[in-house]
Every structure is written in C-alpha cells, then in structure tokens.
Amino acid sequence: MERLLIRVTSLVAFAIVLATDILYVGLIGSQGQDFQPYVPRFVASYLAVMAGLIVIALLPRPEIFAIRLPMRAAAAGGLLALGFLAAFSIGLPLVIAGVLTTVALTRTSRRPGSALRRLAGLGAALLAIGLLVAGLEITGRLIVCPETGTGSGTGSGIVTSGYSYECNQGSLRIH
Numbered sequence: 545m546e547r548l549l550i551r552v553t554s555l556v557a558f559a560i561v562l563a564t565d566i567l568y569v570g571l572i573g574s575q576g577q578d579f580q581p582y583v584p585r586f587v588a589s590y591l592a593v594m595a596g597l598i599v600i601a602l603l604p605r606p607e608i609f610a611i612r613l614p615m616r617a618a619a620a621g622g623l624l625a626l627g628f629l630a631a632f633s634i635g636l637p638l639v640i641a642g643v644l645t646t647v648a649l650t651r652t653s654r655r656p657g658s659a660l661r662r663l664a665g666l667g668a669a670l671l672a673i674g675l676l677v678a679g680l681e682i683t684g685r686l687i688v689c690p691e692t693g694t695g696s697g698t699g700s701g702i703v704t705s706g707y708s709y710e711c712n713q714g715s716l717r718i719h
Contacts, residue, residue: 546652550648550651553645554599554648556644557623557640557645558598561591561598561623565588565592568591572584580688582683582686593622601619611664613649613661614661614664614665618668618669618672621669621670622676623642623645624638625672625676684700689716690714696711
C-alpha cells in the first residue's frame with residue numbers, strides 16, 4: 545500500500561484533470577462549429593488518458609508496481625507540457641495537477657532495479673510529450689470546410705511552421 549501523501553496528491557491531481565477535461569469539453573461544445581474540430585477532441589482524449597494513468601498507478605496490484613513509476617512520469621510530463629502550451633486557457637489547473645503528480649512520482653517506492661524504472665519513467669514522459677506534440681500538429685491540420693460559405697484562419701505549429709487556410713464552398717486551400 546502506498547503512503548497517504550502519494551494517494552492524496554494523486555487523487556487530487558486526478559480530480560483536477562477530470563474536472564478540467566469535463567469543463568473543457570463543455571466549453572468547446574458550447575462554442576459551436578469550428579474549422580478544426582479534431583484539436584479539442586484530441587486534447588480531451590489526451591486529458592482522459594493522463595487521468596487514467598494517474599488513477600491506474602494507484603491500484604494496489606503487483607503487476608502495476610513495475611510500471612507505476614513510468615505511468616506517473618508520463619502523466620506528470622504530459623500534464624506539465626500541455627499545461628504550459630495551454631497556459632492562457634486550461635493551463636493553470638493542468639500545471640498544478642502535473643506538479644502534484646510529480647510529487648507523487650518523487651515519493652514512489654524505489655526498490656532494486658529502480659534505475660531501470662527511472663529510465664523507463666524518463667522514456668514514458670518523453671513519449672507522452674512526443675504524443676502530445678504529434679497529436680497537436682496532426683489534428684491542427686485536419687481542417688473541415690463547410691459545404692457552403694467561406695471562412696479562413698491560421699494555425700501555428702510546435703515543430704512545423706505556421707500556416708493559413710481558406711475555405712470556399714467546401715474547397716480548402718492551405719498557404
């Protein structure tokens with residue numbers, strides 16, 4: 545059984561991420577149609593996976609013990625990265641949840657073989673951040689034009705350069 549500090553910080557982080565995810569979905573849904581509908585869906589799904597990692601790492605099962613540190617590292621890295629990228633909207637609660645998950649991560653039991661687990665944790669955190677960046681890059685460019693009417697917009701890339709697009713009667717042009 546894990547210490548009380550780890551359980552409390554993890555459950556608070558889980559609650560923050562879950563509440564942020566629910567509020568985010570509600571807010572985005574109330575804003576109407578968008579030319580880039582897949583970005584909010586990706587972000588909401590990513591938050592759900594991060595919440596899942598936090599809560600699954602709390603399960604007192606022997607098969608979870610070996611992957612507990614990488615799961616917490618992935619959740620902490622993913623939440624902190626998304627929190628900084630979304631600093632002007634949903635970022636603050638995600639940074640707080642990421643810090644709480646990092647506290648739980650640093651208190652996670654270190655037994656023999658923990659050097660390999662720490663290395664796996666670093667790999668898991670980098671993988672979570674890489675998945676976030678790739679998901680945002682890909683979904684940001686999945687633009688859906690309405691069949692009638694016109695519209696335009698711009699997007700920025702984390703790795704790639706920015707772009708602009710125009711929708712004209714269902715036809716998409718990316719510049």
